[in-house]
Amino acid sequence: MQSTPSYLWSTEDLLGQGATASVYKARNKKSGELVAVKVFNNASYLRPQEVQMREFEMLRKLNHKNIVKLFAVEETGSSKQKVLVMEYCSSGSLLNVLEEPANAFGLAESEFLIVLQCVVAGMNHLRENGVVHRDIKPGNIMRLVGEDGRSIYKLTDFGAARELEDDEKFVSVYGTEEYLHPDVYERAVLRKPQQKAFGVTVDLWSIGVTFYHAATGSLPFVPFGGPRRNKEIMYKITTEKPPGAIAGIQRQENGSIEWSYELPITCRLSAGLKDQLIPILANILEVDQEKCWGFDQFFAGTNDILHRIVVDVFSLQQASSHRIYIHSYNTTTMFLDAVFKQTNIVPHHQEYFFEGHLYELDPNLQARHFCRTTESSPLTLLSTSEQPEDVVGVQYRDPALDFPKLVPRVDVVADCSAAKSAVGAAHQTLRVGQALRRGRELLARGLHWVIGNLRTECSRILEQRRGAHSVLACLQLTEGRTHVLCEAVPAGGRAPAGLDVLRTRLRRVDEELSQCSRSIFDFQGALDGILAELAKDGQQVHEDKSIQQIECCLEKMQVIYKQFKRARTCLRLGYNEEQIHKLDKLNLGSLARRVLSIFQNGCVQQYQEALALHSSRMRKVCEIKKHLKRLSNRISSCSVEMMECQDCLQGALDRLLQTENWDLAAAPPAPSPVPLSQARQEMVLGMQELLEQMRSVTCDLQLNNSIIERLGGAAPTPSV
Template sequence: MQSTVNYLWHTDDLLGQGATASVYKARNKKSGELVAVKVFNTASYLRPREVQVREFEVLRKLNHQNIVKLFAVEETGTSRQKVLVMEYCSSGSLLSVLESPENAFGLPEDEFLVVLRCVVAGMNHLRENSIVHRDIKPGNIMRLVGEEGQSVYKLTDFGAARELDDEEKFVSVYGTEEYLHPDMYERAVLRKPQQKAFGVTVDLWSIGVTLYHAATGSLPFVPFGGPRRNKEIMYRITTEKPAGAIAGTQKRENGPLEWSYALPITCQLSMGLQRQLVPILANILEVEQAKCWGFDQFFAETSDILHRVVVHVFSLPQAALHHVYIHAHNTIAIFLEAVYKQTNMAPQHQEYLFEGHLCVLEPSLSAQHIAHTTRSSPLTLFSVASETPKGLAFRDPALDIPKFMPKVDLQADYNTAKGVLGAGYQALRLARVLLAGQELMLRGLHWFLETLQATCRRTLEVTQMALLFLSNSLVTERFSDMARMPEIQELKRATELRSKLRAVAEVLSRFPHSITEIQTSLGRLSSELAKNRDQVHEDRSIQQIQCCLDKMYLIYKQFKKSRMRPGLGYNEEQIHKLDKVNFSHLAKRLLQVFQEECVQKYQTSLVTHGNWMRSLHEARNRLRLMGCSVAACSTEAQGIQENLSKARAAAVSFQNCAGLPLPLLCTPSSCVVRGEG
């Protein structure tokens, strides 16, 4: 046990250790409150006095929710070592979060945005106080869980921090090599003499590497064998990186360097967020300090992302879910254009449903009029055009599964188990996304189908009203007989018009049957949809994958515990070997379920979805043509009726003037078209 006047801790409760200090979990002697104490070792006192007190002075200046708080500076009772008493973050660091197998391929989008918000806010407070951190990395970003279960991330470890204005430079070298700016890496790691001075933008490089790591689960610059195996290649990757590239790797020994301009397909961030994030990474992962963004632009661009709202849009033709990032004050026209950039569907062709109801999005209105959406309740986008659904593009997790070595190597076996488990969690995530995609497809088709059924009913109603109008507009055969009188030309004209009305009525009379055919076809499709929705709801592949993962995780925990031991006894080693075999069988079963129950069903559903979409588009086009024809026929019939009324009036006038006996004329209301329904 060690203590100061007010705090007590045990050396077994180690939270972290560096070159000059160790951090322990401690308690307040009076209240029992948990804190973190940073105890400086002998090496720390070999530093200049101003360097020793710099961390205290920096922390005393800072007061922000995204920076670990300094409570007190005390001394141990015996050795009188300096102790910083700080806020305790119970959930470890961002590094420990990323090292969890669940996050082997990066954080989920919501959690990444929390990290981005917290890091940006903390860094903004540092710059307001003219502080440069100089050791930004996931291990120096602590996590705690708020009262409502939300993550809160806080910058910590200000041992390398110092006051520095935007235009000032420094020459001393601090930091962790994977996150170091290349200029600092050259001197600190490669030990090459150079006279360069460094500015505050070195923190931006470290932030870029940290954000890439959080988004993907991997470092952006990786030589063959890892960042610390070949330091010269590591330096080459960072300094030879082309403009716009955000990552570089060497996949084989002495192999070429390969550049990436986008985040990997395994990343969990939506394309909507990636479009916003990648340009920021490209401009802060810039070697030449003159080309690198300054903090003002970095804060402006990240703030722009963080102030956007997300509209979830499921494209029914493509069978793909999109996250559209817009500002609440934007117009709907800007939203429609953003959708176009992600779907290649022109704004004038975009039509939307939300929870089964048509959404008419007026371009001039504010985007605040758009309904609140979620991943499971998005806007459903459909279009006048039909296309082959693309669905979700993903990388098969089986490609990322390492193999166990035959011999027992506790550290290697732990690393392998961790890699396999990470791929297993990726398979689980993909399985959930694929199943959710099927549900959105079927739900969207159901709503699309319902709108067509409603269109059928309206078209049929309009057609019947038009036929009724025509039946009331036609005259009887007696009127036709009077038209044979050659001296009354107006009656002949009336007969011709009456024939046209009959022709229009004949065209319209065929529509009810066609509409009934469409309704029957839609009814069959509705039954098929209901059957498929039941099958999706009954799917148990997620539960099977989760069961395998739960068993694998127990073995992984045992491997994690065993790796800390110098060796295993004979019996323990035999159990360890059996665990490796069992772990491999479980992984094989998990991948089998993923491939056969998830991927194959999803691919089949995409084909079926494409067929159903073509059927619905065909029905929709037929209904549109009939709707146009009914409208045209109605307009034509009204015109004929007007001309017919004029001809009748002229005939009556002529007969009265000529003194001829007036024939019996029928009023429209007394006429019935035989056989016209």
């Protein structure tokens, strides 16, 4: 045990160790509060006095929630060594988080954004105080969990920090080599004499490497054999990096370097966030300090990301998920453009559904007023283009490529590393499997909503057709009576030829409306059939246990990995322990193969079958949607035709009245010195009644057309 006047700790409670100090978990002697104490070793006292005091002074100066707090500076009772008493972060460092097998391919998007926010806020406080850290890396970013369950990250280890304004330079070298700016690396690691001075932007290079590591689980610049084994190639990669490249890997000894301008497909960040992050990484991972962004540009770029909101979108025809990063004050117009950039679906062909309903977005609506979406409850996008959309589906790298080969020979260090890689690959396989299952669910749900909307459209068009047919019946009745009256006129003796044409037109309208009804009923039957198939598919998804089976295998693999971690601490395994170790390794390999088998034969096969069925169903649904629109237009055309027929009837009646010199519309005929015959009186009354009926038909036509327009029918018909 060691202690200061106020704090007590055991040397077994080691939290971390560096070149000049060790950090332990300690307790306040009075309150029992947990703290971290940084105890400096003898090597630290070989440094100049001002260097020794610099960290104390820095921490006293800094006060921010994303920087580890300094509580006190005390001395141990025996050796009088200086001890920094600091805030204890119970969840280790960001490096500890990244070393967890679950994060072998980087942090989840939500956690990465927290890291981004915390590091940016902490660095902003450093720059406000004119401090350059000079040793930014995941191991110097501590983590604790807040009361809300969210992570809080804090910068720590200011042993290399110093005060430096933006336009000042320094020549001393500090830092951890994988995260060093190439100019610093050249002198500090390669020991090459050079007269370069370094500015505050060297911290930006370290931040870029750290962010890349957090996003992908790997370092961006890796020579064959690793950064520590091939230092000259490491320097070559970082100094010869082309503009815009954010990573470079040498996969074979003396081989060429593969440059990357994108984050890898295994990265867990969405394409929307990648698009925002990559330009920042490209501009801070710039070897030329004159071309590298300054902190003002860095803070502007990162805060632009952090102040955006996310809208989740699922493109139904493409079967692809998207996250749209947009400012809350941006309008629908900008949102549609952002969706177009990711999906290639032009704004005027974008139609959205949310929670089962058509979701209409006003062009001027601000994004802050959009519905709240999640990955599992996104806006569902339907393309209204007549050109079919290519199915994209879930994009992923084959997990089989990430599982390591397990060799029979016992090597506790290599076996532990292989077990960690296997567990990490299993976690990635599970995530991809879950994404495939979620994709199937979103496909079925979205198609169900679209079909529901089309069924409503069928009902609307049927109602439109019923209204048109009722008007047609009135017109046919009126036409028949007009025909009879015309034949009864003594001067004519028969109906005008125009009425025969009119009768033919009305018969054609009748046939057209009947055909529309039959088509709608056929479409309703087809839609009901797809719904029945979707219900059956949903039951199969519910009964599918692939994800649970992978989770079970993963749990067993994690137990073996923990045993291998314990074995790694032993210098040598006993005979029995070694036999158990071999059996565990065999079991680990068997479990890994089982995970891949379940993934390929369960998750992937079922997803591909679902995609194939979905493509066929979407073609049917889109075809029905197109035909329903045409049917609605045809019924509207029938209404126009009936309006014209009504005008023809009115004209025929007017001509008949002119023939008889009757102005029935204005007033009853004047008394005649010669009494009208009984037949003529009946004809007059019939014509008067017919005119009233014509007026009624006109009103019905107008009402029907207004209903058609209100229900979303085609272009408005001419006024009567």
